[in-house]
Amino acid sequence: MKSQDIRAKFLNFFESKNHLIVPSAPMVLKDDPTLMFVNSGMAPFKEYFLGNANPKKNRIADTQKCLRVSGKHNDLEEVGYDTYHHTLFEMLGNWSFGDYFKKEAIAWAWELLTEVYGIDKNILYVTVFEGSDEDGLGMDTEAYDIWEQYIDKDRILKGNKKDNFWEMGDQGPCGPCSEIHVDIRSDEEKAKIDGKELVNKDHPQVVEIWNLVFIQYNRKANGTLDTLPNKHIDTGMGFERLCMVLQGVQSNYDTDVFTPIIKEIETITNSKYGKDSKSDVAIRVIADHVRAVAFSIADGQLPSNTGAGYVIRRILRRAIRYGFTFLNQKEPFIYKLAETLNKQMGEAFPEINSQERLIENVIKEEEHSFLRTLDQGLLLLDKVIENTSTKTIDGSRAFELYDTYGFPLDLTQLIAREKGYEVDEIGFDQEMKKQKERSRSASATETSDWIVLSEDNTEEFIGYDTLVADVKLTRYRKVFSKKEGDQYQLVFNRTPFYPEGGGQVGDIGSIEAKNGDVVHITDTKKENNVIIHYSNQLPTHIDGTFTAVVNEDHRRLSASNHTATHLLHQALRTILGTHVEQKGSLVKPNYLRFDFSHFSKVNGGQLQEIEDFVNARIRENLPLEEQRNIPMQKALEEGAIALFGEKYGDNVRAIRFGQSMELCGGTHVKQTGDIWYFKIKSESAIAAGIRRIEAITNVAVGKYFENVEKQFETVKQILKTPVEPAKAVQSLQDENASLKKQIEILLKDKTKNLKGEISNEFDIINDIQFLAKKVDLDAKGIKDLCFELGAEHNNLFLIFGAENNDKAILTCYISKELVADKNLNAGNIVRELGKYIKGGGGGQSFFATAGGKNPAGIEDALKASKQYIT
Ligand code: ATP
Ligand code: MG
DSSP states (O other): OOHHHHHHHHHHHHHHTTOEEOOOOOSBOSSOTTOSBOOSTTGGGHHHHTTSSOOSSSEEEEEEEEEOEETTEEOTTTBTTBSSOOSEEEEEEEEEESSOOHHHHHHHHHIIIIIISOOOGGGEEEEEEOOBTTTTBOOOHHHHHHHHTTSOGGGEEEEOHHHHEEESSSSEEEEEEEEEEEEOOOHHHHHHSOGGGTTTTTBTTEEEEEEEEEEEEEEOTTSOEEEEEEEEEEEEEEHHHHHHHHTTOSSGGGSTTTHHHHHHHHHHHTOOTTSOHHHHHHHHHHHHHHHHHHHHHHTTOOOOSSHHHHHHHHHHHHHHHHHHHHSOOOSOOGGGGHHHHHHHHTTTOHHHHHTHHHHHHHHHHHHHHHHHHHHHHHHHHHHHHHTOSSSEEOHHHHHHHHHHHOOOHHHHHHHHHHTTOEEOHHHHHHHHHHHHHHHHHHHOEEEOOOEESOSOOOOEEOTTTOSEEEEEEEEEEEEEETTTEEEEEEEESEEOOOOBBTTBOOOOEEEEETTSOEEEEOEEEEETTEEEEEESSOOSSTTSEEEEEEOHHHHHHHHHHHHHHHHHHHHHHHHTOTTOOEEEEEEETTEEEEEEEOSSOOOHHHHHHHHHHHHHHHHTTOBOEEEEEEEHHHHHHTTOBOOTTOOOOSEEEEEEETTEEEEOOSOOOSBGGGGOOEEEEEEEEEETTEEEEEEEEHHHHHHHHHHHHHHHHHHHHHHTOSSOHHHHHHHHHHHHHHHHHHHHHHHHHHHHHHHHHHTTOOEEETTEEEEEEEOSOOHHHHHHHHHHHHHHOSSEEEEEEEEETTEEEEEEEEOHHHHHHTTOOHHHHHHHHGGGGTEEEEEOSSEEEEEESOGGGHHHHHHHGGGGTO
């Protein structure tokens, strides 16, 4: 069975069981502070389990792209070494939100596996939760009794809290689970050891394929469990592992999900999969990682130096490193796999198809720059080895290579070993631990449970229509962080405060109690669909009514910049072409930033056109046409632009200004004239194929021009010129250039004259022509003098001192034959003489200079120089 059919069969099966089939959510998460990437099928549905939103239907099924490379689920180090863990994988899942529970979940899982897919039940094992004293929970007999109806008792195994109790995080919904494992070993192997001994023992042919989670508890901040009123089902089956079983192969990499990519790697790198264990690991690493990186880029998360972007960069670098070390790839090559990946996945995941070129470009550029870093690191490592007197490289040096050059320990070890050196691994680990502690203690936060004041947790956003409203606090909690101290998070029954989103910063403002007490709101953010107001204080009389007041300037100016980004987007697509796609934006009151895909620099003429285009739309004073709740499909038909990597519901908000129409949740001006003026401040590259425009609007433009004019006036005053300053500056520059030329000629003459005079002043000491003299030349003049004398005379030992702008310079020149014969070294000599002029320097063995801040010491230095040859 082909992988495409396996996926389709799963979805069709659950559709026939009355489930709604939904597409995979984007893999990169935007409003969840506890998670960077979706790491299991349930992550996009978290808000339903938390009760912050209601699902479209209480039965859903899907395939979800998951990434397990950071935080609680991190399989990165396994990937490549085993045959069944990936960074990016698809998780097939069926969900019940307060609808069916264990009975149906187990029955359907069994029916699908054994009847639809036809898996022999004699290769299956299941597990049930054995209970936990810590939590005061007994065995999950409910699940056990159901399983007994389908499978032999001796194939039902009891599992501990680690394997059979699933938790979303430290807090929140959780519950026992039942895993389904397969044993795909040969009969011969099975005869040697019973499969049940190998379940959950990391055996590559006895693996878990499906986990059925029965969500029935809520874990509170103090660690205790509450029973949930509504029970849920959350299941996750590894798609690639299922393909392995159904295609009768022994490794996920031998399924048709991976074989086309592996073939391509073989061709590009001229290697053969299955020949050598080391290059096999490398091939698996690359085949896996290219998928993770490509999907992340398609979802809008580019490799970068911080946060989620850094995680992606590290994954790609791991692939590059394995290619570099084990497949001898010294040039970029991973980007070439994008095409095959698209052929393979583009149909099920259209975001890969439409962004193939961007994926290719970004990966190629990353490869280039990391290979350069690797080269630099190799040189540095050579130096470290050179300066190591023992056969062990210091852990702290290895850590420095890792930390500043991205040079991982195993690579350092590999290269060191080739040269007969070891790396002090314990020292390395200690440095790593220290760094982790530093960052942990800087970012440590403690969050208390919500204090619930009202059971009604619906929360209405009314900020599109008003900036002031009477509100009631429904819950709050305290968050302590080392960096920011105590903070309170407040949730109201309704709120005019816009929460950060769509690039636009969150509103600030205040909450006023009836008795006049005022609490400032410092930020507003959305977390799993709840609008949270941040404050350094808790209001008194928390049970009363408050007047919530959004800071009007902050909002008005943010709206001005937000609308401007839409007009800018339209301008870019009109002037540069419709290949332009938004790749990120930041909208603040005083500034806007817009990132987009485009493959070359936007030149000055184009920038002017873009600016003019936006300003023309501003002058047209186009009115805001808002459709707050229209079907997604209708909006798209009307021409609205949707972004990749953004999670949209069935109904969306569409914002139109003239011909510009976008799906957007942000706040906007009433008419474009409110923007006043749009001014581009800069254009730059932020990654291969991604450009960034920074711009300002409204009062910021006024301030900008005021400032420019002030500077212009100052320049005019300095120039004291009635003509245009530009002309005056040009003539000053011309004058300056001709003066420079004249000085050069004069100095050359001076050097020549000096050379003539000096040739008669050498002292002959031990066959050496010695001269120590103070001269009135600059550093370049002295250098020329030295080399010209050197060309005419042999056996020279020259020391020149000079005073330049209250600084002292010493120069030492030694004929090359003396350097060898008399073992003299100009670099060492100037370094020693440098102390007379309170400075230091160095250079080569035949020519070196020192600079210092004590010209009075020049004479003493010159006197002392004789000692080196007497
Ligand atoms: P394992 O113990 O094998 O790592 P898990 O307990 O971490 O699995 P779950 O978190 O229960 O797995 O995820 C549900 C299913 O997703 C698993 O049964 C498995 O089929 C699949 N899965 C989990 N992690 C990976 C991974 N890194 N690569 C591919 N599939 C995975
Ligand atoms: Mg795991």
